[in-house]
Amino acid sequence: MFKLILLIIKDIFSKKYVYIFLTAQLFIAIIALNFSIAIFNSVFYLKHLVNESGVIQGTYFYPNIKYSQSDGAEIKEKLSQLGGIGEYGSVNELYGKLNSDNTIIKTLVADKIVLNKSKLPLVKGNWFNTSLEESNYIPIIISYSLRNLFELNTKYVYRIFPDYGGSDSYYDITIKVIGILNKNNYAFDLSGSNLETMIKKNYDGIIMPFNENIMSGYSMKYNRGVFIFPQSNMSIQNIEAKINENLASYGESVLVKNLLKQYEDAKMQIMFLTASLGILVLIISTAGLGGNNMLSILANEKKYALYYMCGATWSKCIMMTIIKDLIILSIPLVLSCGFIEIISRFIPQELFTTNIIYLIMSISICLVIFLITSVGSILSIYKKSPVSIIRKWV
Amino acid sequence: MSYISLEQIDKKYNINTAAEVHALRGVSLEINKGQFVSIVGPSGSGKSTLLHIIGCIDTATGGRYMIQDKDLSQINNKELAEIRNKKIGFVLQEFGLILNNTSIDNVSIPLMFSKTKLKDIKNKAYDTLKKVGIEDLAYKKVNQLSGGQRQRVAIARALINDPQIILADEPTGSLDQNTSMDIIKLLMELNEDGRTVIIVTHNIEIAQMCDRIVTIKDGMIMGE
Ligand SMILES: Nc1ncnc2c1ncn2[C@@H]1O[C@H](COP(=O)(O)OP(=O)(O)OP(=O)(O)O)[C@@H](O)[C@H]1O
Numbered sequence: 105m106f107k108l109i110l111l112i113i114k115d116i117f118s119k120k121y122v123y124i125f126l127t128a129q130l131f132i133a134i135i136a137l138n139f140s141i142a143i144f145n146s147v148f149y150l151k152h153l154v155n156e157s158g159v160i161q162g163t164y165f166y167p168n169i170k171y172s173q174s175d176g177a178e179i180k181e182k183l184s185q186l187g188g189i190g191e192y193g194s195v196n197e198l199y200g201k202l203n204s205d206n207t208i209i210k211t212l213v214a215d216k217i218v219l220n221k222s223k224l225p226l227v228k229g230n231w232f233n234t235s236l237e238e239s240n241y242i243p244i245i246i247s248y249s250l251r252n253l254f255e256l257n258t259k260y261v262y263r264i265f266p267d268y269g270g271s272d273s274y275y276d277i278t279i280k281v282i283g284i285l286n287k288n289n290y291a292f293d294l295s296g297s298n299l300e301t302m303i304k305k306n307y308d309g310i311i312m313p314f315n316e317n318i319m320s321g322y323s324m325k326y327n328r329g330v331f332i333f334p335q336s337n338m339s340i341q342n343i344e345a346k347i348n349e350n351l352a353s354y355g356e357s358v359l360v361k362n363l364l365k366q367y368e369d370a371k372m373q374i375m376f377l378t379a380s381l382g383i384l385v386l387i388i389s390t391a392g393l394g395g396n397n398m399l400s401i402l403a404n405e406k407k408y409a410l411y412y413m414c415g416a417t418w419s420k421c422i423m424m425t426i427i428k429d430l431i432i433l434s435i436p437l438v439l440s441c442g443f444i445e446i447i448s449r450f451i452p453q454e455l456f457t458t459n460i461i462y463l464i465m466s467i468s469i470c471l472v473i474f475l476i477t478s479v480g481s482i483l484s485i486y487k488k489s490p491v492s493i494i495r496k497w498v
Numbered sequence: 499m500s501y502i503s504l505e506q507i508d509k510k511y512n513i514n515t516a517a518e519v520h521a522l523r524g525v526s527l528e529i530n531k532g533q534f535v536s537i538v539g540p541s542g543s544g545k546s547t548l549l550h551i552i553g554c555i556d557t558a559t560g561g562r563y564m565i566q567d568k569d570l571s572q573i574n575n576k577e578l579a580e581i582r583n584k585k586i587g588f589v590l591q592e593f594g595l596i597l598n599n600t601s602i603d604n605v606s607i608p609l610m611f612s613k614t615k616l617k618d619i620k621n622k623a624y625d626t627l628k629k630v631g632i633e634d635l636a637y638k639k640v641n642q643l644s645g646g647q648r649q650r651v652a653i654a655r656a657l658i659n660d661p662q663i664i665l666a667d668e669p670t671g672s673l674d675q676n677t678s679m680d681i682i683k684l685l686m687e688l689n690e691d692g693r694t695v696i697i698v699t700h701n702i703e704i705a706q707m708c709d710r711i712v713t714i715k716d717g718m719i720m721g722e
């Protein structure tokens with residue numbers, strides 16, 4: 105057996121360029137597959153997340169300039185007079201930083217009502233708990249990108265700039281990290297005035313609840329927008345229409361459902377482009393992989409007929425082909441796992457996301473292609489009689 | 499009883515199809531140990547087919563084939579493989595070598611499928627190359643060798659497990675006159691060592707150098 109493996113390895117070395125090429129193809133195919141799966145998945149996953157969350161049942165009220173700088177008391181007053189509205193909660197976006205580090209961190213501040221309805225998956229820790237009413241610190245969730253800056257379950261002094269870029273005023277508050285978001289995620293980006301781009305993939309920043317006890321004294325203008333939810337017997341479309349009718353001078357309201365739709369429309373084109381590119385590379389690489397694998401196996405039939413003539417049974421020759429196939433296969437598998445692991449650390453996650461499931465899927469698809477073409481060509485050799493190969497050849 | 503005995507050997511290709519070919523029709527042949535036999539006949543008469551059956555790389559569709567009283571129609575693939583490995587050395591038409599590999603690697607192949615220890619393979623292959631006079635070409639790739647040198651590599655490979663039977667299908671087919679004679683002399687030396695040698699040839703001069711000439715036509719033995 106050891107001798108046979110040696111013979112196989114010698115075989116591989118004698119045609120090393122063919123096998124290097126094949127290995128490279130397999131490798132590219134795995135990367136391309138991972139890439140395509142990741143792109144598709146990220147769009148669908150984001151949709152799924154928003155759809156699953158409670159915010160999809162709401163409408164978003166976007167105050168105009170005048171009111172977005174206020175504490176929102178007037179808007180709230182108006183809303184409570186409308187009727188049919190169940191709950192509502194404000195959201196705002198601020199900037200802050202740690203004392204120990206100069207990184208300016210985007211900070212999403214939201215009322216607990218909103219946070220409770222938009223529970224996001226975490227890699228570690230827990231989502232905000234309704235009963236989590238602390239008076240001396242604010243629990244926060246950090247994005248995956250900030251995982252090296254913060255430690256879970258640790259308290260920090262956090263300096264927030266309610267009017268970053270406008271004035272230098274700041275407040276120091278104590279925060280405690282209670283969770284880390286999944287790598288692949290979304291959040292509402294409130295910094296722009298463009299509602300179409302409000303839903304953002306792969307949020308990079310902090311999410312924190314608005315805490316009356318700690319923050320109300322800081323004249324916090326957190327009223328950048330309001331998520332409004334209907335009473336259980338009311339339709340959200342009606343509420344939206346009503347708001348747009350009665351609060352027109354304060355701002356405009358858009359259904360979260362439509363925000364998602366706008367997001368999709370805005371992203372789909374670029375997603376489609378990237379995905380088609382990925383799929384193109386994928387098709388070329390997998391077709392090439394299958395074809396070359398087949399050719400390289402078939403090119404060996406002479407050799408195996410010779411082995412047969414020199415004293416191997418035909419089934420032993422076929423077994424050698426299979427072992428050789430597995431050896432060729434294992435190299436790019438190990439390589440691509442390593443490579444994907446490394447590049448996923450250096451390439452921004454908007455460009456390349458991976459996880460063990462994508463990798464397993466990509467590898468499985470490549471395996472299937474490789475094995476189908478292998479089995480096909482090995483069977484076609486097996487069915488021939490060695491003497492007919494010898495005859496054709498000499 | 500002869501060393502090699504063929505009784506009413508029949509070989510059909512593509513049985514029960516429109517393309518059925520009756521390549522051998524009731525061939526009976528007895529060959530004694532240590533004989534040097536040549537098989538001659540027109541193209542398509544079944545010479546190669548006969549040699550392939552004797553060499554156990556093909557099987558007959560009828561009749562009985564025995565080596566040393568052992569009926570080869572009764573044994574399994576594994577035993578047949580062992581016979582190909584140990585008892586028979588086959589020299590293919592056009593050499594049948596892996597061109598991209600060195601001479602020594604080509605010659606070593608039968609040892610890979612025998613019980614030879616890994617560490618002995620190189621020495622044994624080298625010694626065999628020496629026997630056919632091309633030990634200095636051991637580490638050259640076959641595609642850099644001349645026709646006569648390639649044929650010596652092919653003969654060395656056939657010899658390496660010290661088989662008692664050497665079969666060669668047109669061993670001089672593509673060689674010039676001088677080289678052909680060298681190769682035949684080499685085969686005769688092997689025959690003088692006591693091996694049974696059977697060759698297929700078109701060359702009458704070479705055939706006449708053998709102990710026996712078997713003429714075959716339309717799959718039947720026409721005479722000696
Ligand atoms: N695999 C095959 N399928 C069908 N017919 C075959 C096959 N192999 C050989 N034949 C036929 O069997 C007959 C004998 O062929 P064989 O090769 O034994 O002849 P040969 O005497 O060696 O001829 P040559 O001198 O040209 O080498 C021929 O008619 C050939 O066409």
Ligand SMILES: [Mg+2]
Nearest residue numbers: 545546547667
């Ligand atoms: Mg022939």
